[in-house]
Amino acid sequence: MTTALVLACTLKPSPAESSSVLIGQQVLDALGEHDVTGEVVRVVDHDVRFGVSTDEGDGDAWPALREKVLAADILVLATPIWMGQPSSVCKLVLERLDAELDETDDEGRMTTSGKVAAVAVVGNEDGAHHVCAEVFQALNDVGFTLPAGAATYWVGEAMQSVDYADHDETPEKTAETTKTLAANAAHLARLLGGAAYPA
Amino acid sequence: MTTALVLACTLKPSPAESSSVLIGQQVLDALGEHDVTGEVVRVVDHDVRFGVSTDEGDGDAWPALREKVLAADILVLATPIWMGQPSSVCKLVLERLDAELDETDDEGRMTTSGKVAAVAVVGNEDGAHHVCAEVFQALNDVGFTLPAGAATYWVGEAMQSVDYADHDETPEKTAETTKTLAANAAHLARLLGGAAYPA
Amino acid sequence: MTTALVLACTLKPSPAESSSVLIGQQVLDALGEHDVTGEVVRVVDHDVRFGVSTDEGDGDAWPALREKVLAADILVLATPIWMGQPSSVCKLVLERLDAELDETDDEGRMTTSGKVAAVAVVGNEDGAHHVCAEVFQALNDVGFTLPAGAATYWVGEAMQSVDYADHDETPEKTAETTKTLAANAAHLARLLGGAAYPA
């Protein structure tokens, strides 16, 4: 069974409506069409600490989320854009993943080896490509593989304020892109699941 | 007299229509309201060579453009967005400006000291903030000062293809932002023109 | 009296040693040579909430820090580099500053109008220019002016692990750059203190 974890990096705790939770759920649904199962976790609902270790102690919620990351074949980061950049919560998650650089198995492979990553981005007006650039680089740094078409996104016209979650229907181009992302991520996760990178 | 130079970094030589030339001209017009005079130069119409020196020799067109940069109080880079990033022509200009790091006057000030810079960005759908980030950083590295509101931009909705130059009327938010840019750049250039940074 | 606030964006609470607190203090000391007084605040010691408003309520520590920002003529963000990018704490601060876009005085000027910003960056090996790019853009977006030479930084050789705070003596180039930053920021803050941007 191929599995996915979507970490939604909105700044707002539940039950506030969140565009990044929405697009994250849409990616998960699209992965479902390829027999990938999983869940969306809203990171800010958990007490994840700032840091670059696997466990910052003292009630840190990251170790529990980390277990979910390590159990999944596909990791999707869904993030809002703030100031043209990934959210601070997204950056917090990436910093916690940085700890995986020091975590290797008996054959020297990172814990993330063979895992596939993808990115879903929503903003009012601008910044999706740069958010992808930042997140792709950080995820690749810590061992994830990026399928062709590893991102889906929506932004509106310059200096406007409509949210992705305000749409009655998913913008068509974004919906198509989400489908491609899911098909490619599922395909690549299965390939790598059957043939590990050299140790 | 306060003067400005707009370097338009479209990939297309004249006489092709260019959104970055258009927004560059709009910035110049807005500066004109503050008694700043100057011109728009379409870089790709000139044989500027790749390099990081002030003169790459052999017919290099940069030295002539460089004279214009050094004569101006305000430098505006107008660039299209390609792939969420500044154009290669914009990057080429920044690399040529990198040579100014080694050019100082008798008191140790860079040739760019006291000059104000601003950025104008146009794209179909995404990337303006990141383009500003890249250009701000590179221009600041080589000695330019950035006024509050140093950028104006336009982009459309995600994955669309309308150009800035396709609009019958300038999008209102962009027009307002261009005005603020011009007012602030003119103000700051005059302040610095009257009171140089310490040597 | 010209004043400065340094927000140090280390991930580690006091009393852990911090390279970004160190370089932030060095910038403040260098500003002191130009009769600028102020303080360094380690953001993570305060319970600043994720969000994009001026006050997220419920014990949010941002309003108290915000008062310090609004009282200062110069804001310095000192940040470590993690994964080639600004820290999540730095990003958190920028997001909170985003609220200033909606805060204007009777003449329509932003609360940040006339304030000067600068950046100090430390990392083991790589990322200072990009961190500056991100922070310059975000600070300029919300109304700050960036003096020539608005950044100072230190990084080591690729893939090494020495910290800035591990040095017995400040690396010479960084020390010089810090001095220039301070001289220029103080100069520009005084100019703008005496001559506000047009309303």
Next chain:
Amino acid sequence: MTTALVLACTLKPSPAESSSVLIGQQVLDALGEHDVTGEVVRVVDHDVRFGVSTDEGDGDAWPALREKVLAADILVLATPIWMGQPSSVCKLVLERLDAELDETDDEGRMTTSGKVAAVAVVGNEDGAHHVCAEVFQALNDVGFTLPAGAATYWVGEAMQSVDYADHDETPEKTAETTKTLAANAAHLARLLGGAAYPA
């Protein structure tokens, strides 16, 4: 037979020594250990035009290079860092690759589908992670897959001027990273060569 093309994006034409040609050759040699054959092309030796089409006409050298890209299973972009960013020549190559978005086969797959990309970066002091971010994003946008560990790089200490090509021996960490890149890129190219993404 699995094949690779390295496009070296130095600003300097042959026969000038080039650090990016050097690291590009090292990546190719490392790929050779995994039975991948190919060549290094120094882009600036060819008259590649600015543009975003597959052929800008009038002696444009891109169509010949494009044939090499389309014939290779693995594309490596080797670029110097200038001002903390990819070179303008690298950006020029990415813009030319943007044309592939409109080039699909009978089943709707992009010409780049199934191709693997990697990045090699050299600079004096800073910028490798950001260069990777920019290049990863642009290459992924146009259909390339990025293996785990898709980058190798070298930079020196902050504000220094030693070049990668100045080293008598390859810095050890960079040499190791290059090996991992090659092993992973070869593995992933073979997997995708045997099992295309869904149409």
